[in-house]
Amino acid sequence: MDLALLRTFVTVHRAGSFTRAAALLGLSQPAVTSQIRTLERQLGRPLFLRQARGVTPTTIGDELAHKAAPHLDALVEIAETGANADFSLRTLHLAGPPEFTAERVLPALTDLTGEDGQEFALRASFGNAEEVLEGLAAGHHDLAVSTARPRGALLSATALCDEEHVLVAAPSRAERIDTGKLDRNGASALEHVPVVEVHESLPFVSRYWASVFDSRPPTPGTVVVPDLRAVLACTAAGAGLAVLPRYLCADALERGEVVALYEPAVPPLRTYFLVVRTGTLALPHIARAHEWLQRAAGEWC
Structure with a gap:
């Protein structure tokens, strides 16, 4: 079986589209289509179901990808590092959410990339769960940190740690909130308090309200900025309330820059996963x- 055809097949399987696979491979879309048809003729079985937008692998296609992808990845690794690994430092391509990756993941990997006993070079990129998993599946990354567990056999996920979410505000803002009413009536005490969030959909506040108050937040975002560290800074400046990971605001809580508005018996949690393409854990780096x-992560929780 032609390895070039297998490489094209795995790329299409990961990309979910002949067009996206063609861009990744540097080929034309007709060339990719032709190679897949050739492989299907050789195997005597269809590998993909063509749809209006992209393709879906058949059962045979999924089985072939599961068997072939790890070996193709290993061959690419050999080609990139060369025959003598002593003279070629391997590069780990990492992706994850910006705040958690910057505050937790990258500092933890420093010992593996320092001058003493350096084990690999590191390249990092940021994105949301959908972006990093799609990039991992397409072969752009080697390792991803995600708040979503991937489906299917192509990617393998391991639970890394849970983060606790805290409802916070600046002390000056908290003084204007009736905490007694908050204890008695829940979210109604916060109806007119401005909200600081990372997106117009209020992902953190909505999740907290649903988990703790069994309701939806009534107030739209007053300040929306796509970075939790900026959310913390705006909240500490008095812009409104926010829901933040405890690891990110722990120092600010200790210094009194923000205060916890409510401490539920069971705080909302979000799980982070370490995700790789299935079979690539055979690669040492x-x-x-x-x-x-x-x-x-044992020290983060």
């Missing part, structure tokens, strides 16, 4: 980073 982050 990916396995080492994966193991190191799991060990470090």
Whole structure:
């Protein structure tokens, strides 16, 4: 079986589209279509179901991808590092959410990339769960940190840690909130308090309201900025209330820059996952980073 055809097949399987696969491979869309048809003729079975937008693998296609992808990834790794690994430092391509990756993941990997005993070079990129998982599946990343567990057999996920969410505001803002009413009547005490969030859909506040108050937040975002660290800064400046991961606002809470408005008996949690393409943990640098982050996460929770 032609390895070039297999490489094209795996790229289409990961991209979910002949057009996206063609862009990743540097080929024309007709060339990709022709290669897939050739492989299907060789196997005597269809590998994809063509749809209006993209393609969906058949059962045979999923089975072939599961078997072939790890070996193709290993061959690419050999080609990139060369025959003598001693003279070629491997690069780990990491992706994850900006705040958690910057505050937790990258510092934890520093010991593996420092001058003493350097094990690999590191390249990091940021994105939401959908973006990083799509990039991982397409082969742009080696290791991803995600708040969503991927489906299917192509990607493998391991729970890394849980983050606790805290409802906070600046002390000057908290003084104007009837905490007694908050205890008695829940979210109604916060109806007119401005909200600081990362998106217009209020993902953090909505999740907190649903979990703790069994309701929806009545107030739209007053300040919307796509970075939790900026949300913390705006909240500490008095812009409104926010829901933040405890790890991110712990120092600000200790310094009194923000205060917790409510401490529910069971705080809302969100789980982070370490995700790789199935089979790639056989590659030493990916396995080492994966193991190191799991060990470090034991101190984060």
